[in-house]
Amino acid sequence: MARKKLETLTEQMFYVLLALRQERHGYGIMQAITALTKGRVNIGAGTLYALLERFEGEKLIVLTRVEDKRKYYQLTPEGDRTLREEYRRIRQQAADMEAVLREEEGT
Template sequence: MAREKFGTLTEQMFYILLCLQSEWCGMDLMERVKEMTAGRVAIGPGTLYNLLESFQEAGMIRQTKVEGRRRSYRITQNGLRALDEEYRRLTELAGDYRRYREGGEA
């Protein structure tokens, strides 16, 4: 079964939305994600700009500023909802792990 486009978020998607609670341009956003994750998550320019376009089309982010080729973005209410839903999903996964792995249940 195909996954709904934003039914779950990849790490790159999650961190882009998390960062866009503040205004960022694309190149700075790539650096910010790398910094936030101590280099664990890297986003290349092709991936970043495809995700930004998809997020914008879905109404999850909005463009806030254009200065030449430099475009800045911020998260919208739709994006915040998706981010919050993903956080709840990840928290449930972690809870399941604790109960069944650390708790020894089978």
């Protein structure tokens, strides 16, 4: 069975979309991710711009403006839907793990 495009997101993909719930330019996205994750997740410029191009092509984000050579992007409704689906998937994984741990501990 063929996998749907962006059925699951990598951690970096997830955080780029999460950062774009607010309009930001590339460097602002990297700063927001670093701040949100307290430095646990860092995205290099090459990776970021490849993801932005892909997300724009998939209509998950939209270019909102260009100012002083900076391109600003924001999440689209489709991007928000994708982000929320991934959040639900992650929560379900965590719930499954908790169930297994409870069963192993006999509680």
